[in-house]
Amino acid sequence: MKQELLKKYSIPVPRYTSYPPANFFNESLSAGSYRDNIVKSNEQNPQHISIYIHIPFCYQMCFYCGCNSQLLKNDHVIKDYIDALKKEIRMVLPLLDHSRKISQIHYGGGTPTSQPVSVLKEINQMILSEFECIQNPEIAIECHPGYMDEAYWDELIDAGFNRISIGVQDFDEDVLKASNRKLSRIPVADIVKILKDRGMSLNMDFIYGLPLQTPASFAKTINQAISLKPDRIVTFSYAHVPWVNELQKNLEKIGLPSVSVKNEIYETAKQLLIDAGYKAIGLDHFVQPGDELYEALQSKSLHRNFQGYCTRRTTGQVYAFGITGISQLANAYSQNTKDLNTYISQVNAGQYPIAKGYELNKDEQITREVIASLMCNYTVSWRDIASRMDASVDEVKSALNYNCEQLADFKKDGVIEFTEDYITVVPEAAPFVRNVAASLDKLMLNNEKKYSKPV
Structure with missing residues (x-):
């Protein structure tokens, strides 16, 4: 590479x-x-x-x-x-x-x-x-x-x-x-x-x-x-x-x-x-x-x-x-407490030991489908996502940080192929699929959270 x-x-x-x-x-x-x-x-x-x-x-x-x-x-x-x-x-x-x-x-x-x-x-x-x-x-x-x-x-x-x-x-x-x-x-x-x-x-x-x-x-x-x-x-x-x-x-x-x-x-x-x-x-x-x-x-x-x-x-x-367990439901995540003693005491009191979670809006549910398709299959078809999410192609792209200039830069570098209908990560550039996914993610705009590197 x-x-x-x-x-x-x-x-x-x-x-x-x-x-x-x-x-x-x-x-x-x-x-x-x-x-x-x-x-x-x-x-x-x-x-x-x-x-x-x-x-x-x-x-x-x-x-x-x-x-x-x-x-x-x-x-x-x-x-x-x-x-x-x-x-x-x-x-x-x-x-x-x-x-x-x-x-x-x-x-x-x-x-x-x-x-x-x-x-x-x-x-x-x-x-x-x-x-x-x-x-x-x-x-x-x-x-x-x-x-x-x-x-x-x-x-x-x-x-x-x-x-x-x-x-x-x-x-x-x-x-x-x-x-x-x-x-x-x-x-x-x-x-x-x-x-x-x-x-x-x-x-x-x-x-x-x-x-x-x-x-x-x-x-x-x-x-x-x-x-x-x-x-x-x-x-x-x-x-x-x-x-x-x-x-x-x-x-x-x-x-x-x-x-x-x-x-x-x-x-x-x-x-x-x-x-x-x-x-x-x-x-x-x-x-x-x-x-x-x-x-x-x-x-x-x-x-x-x-x-x-x-x-x-x-x-x-x-x-x-169990502690830190993350439930992944259709439109929400929930994560149990990470503290063992808190977990034991809450459960024994008949309480769900939830520490935090996240409820996804429609745009985020669409984004989840797009990123999952990229991460698993190295490709995303806007028509397929639209059909699966009961939305139009324009609504799918609107849910994303869809930036043609940024996609063109990935293409120039040999990372992806893309048209109005799809994005496909080039096999040799598979380690950078996370970068492509992040480029489409509105939550990554002005985001200062810490992550590991793809390579």
């Missing part, structure tokens, strides 16, 4: 895992509004139910983490949290129309696998006993292999999960040690065999942009992953946001790769994966050719919600439980 383009476009912009980004959420959304929006969601699309469970506890803190997590210290506090989590679930499920079906359940953290499998199984049963599921739902969990023995992996499969994400991050032990990440307890190859023998869908997650990583070292890691043939390989770009997590300052002491080196790490990994037959999905996912995500990409119907990339078949409105 040309160095002048890297320099020009490597500026802070939102990740757009949601629209608006979470740092636009505010305290104006009350717990009562949250309840009302849940009830309204029964009549809104998508109709499927997607559930997120947040387990914040970790055995040790990885320096790169930007999540809301905390050390496992007090067994009593952990028990109180899990009890409150189950109580929160019981407060929300009766509000949902039980003719709706579950399409996704996702456990994140923190380290969900810090808990005994019996705890996870009980939560799954609480939810799945109340609703039917779509055909082939995705019941997924993020796993830290540093603490899981063979028995735990086997028990996890029996708890109802059908997709496992192994947080490998890197096979280079020096990189893991520099990041304060514990090495896998048993060889990853042995974990893969256990999961494949049981017919599980398997993700492997990696992070690039960490200290000590080079294009050659990360290529070695990716080649090792390819040899194990997981269904999906994810290469997350490390987001350096020390104002969110001060632990990240530890990585500055060792030194982070430059923008150009980080880009070379990604491009090298991407080419290795494509040469091995994997198909690129969005910014960071690579899947086998028969994967449902690739089929959706080919038909320009790839989608995403807070659970990650998905299809229109599997997506749902997201109902989140």
Whole structure:
């Protein structure tokens, strides 16, 4: 990639895992509004139910983490949290129309696998006993292999999960040690065999942009992953946001790769994966050719919600439980408190533990569809968006910061192709899709909020 383009476009912009980004959420959304929006969601699309469970506890803190997590210290506090989590679930499920079906359940953290499998199984049963599921739902969990023995992996499969994400991050032990990440307890190859023998869908997650990583070292890691043939390989770009997590300052002491080196790490990994037959999905996912995500990409119907990339078949409105959990409803977001003690006390008092949220107006709902189409499918058709949002093409463009001069500049730089009918991001410029999305976003005008860089 040309160095002048890297320099020009490597500026802070939102990740757009949601629209608006979470740092636009505010305290104006009350717990009562949250309840009302849940009830309204029964009549809104998508109709499927997607559930997120947040387990914040970790055995040790990885320096790169930007999540809301905390050390496992007090067994009593952990028990109180899990009890409150189950109580929160019981407060929300009766509000949902039980003719709706579950399409996704996702456990994140923190380290969900810090808990005994019996705890996870009980939560799954609480939810799945109340609703039917779509055909082939995705019941997924993020796993830290540093603490899981063979028995735990086997028990996890029996708890109802059908997709496992192994947080490998890197096979280079020096990189893991520099990041304060514990090495896998048993060889990853042995974990893969256990999961494949049981017919599980398997993700492997990696992070690039960490200290000590080079294009050659990360290529070695990716080649090792390819040899194990997981269904999906994810290469997350490390987001350096020390104002969110001060632990990240530890990585500055060792030194982070430059923008150009980080880009070379990604491009090298991407080419290795494509040469091995994997198909690129969005910014960071690579899947086998028969994967449902690739089929959706080919038909320009790839989608995403807070659970990650998905299809229109599997997506749902997201109902989140636990601290910092973000519910993603048709026209509103709500985020739980991030303070563990506040969360426990509010739930035990029968209160919804809402800290902040955001209700989208019609223009913002249109913008969300446009940005989601760009971020997932690298293209947006104004006619398709207009049809989906029951609006005219002019109304769609009016909802955006649609600036022909700015789009022409992207085109001159070889980032996009565009006409009056569509915008398409050029494949070689995929890392800059966030820049294109931000250029269309009215909320980015005169915006001083902090974001990570796209590369």
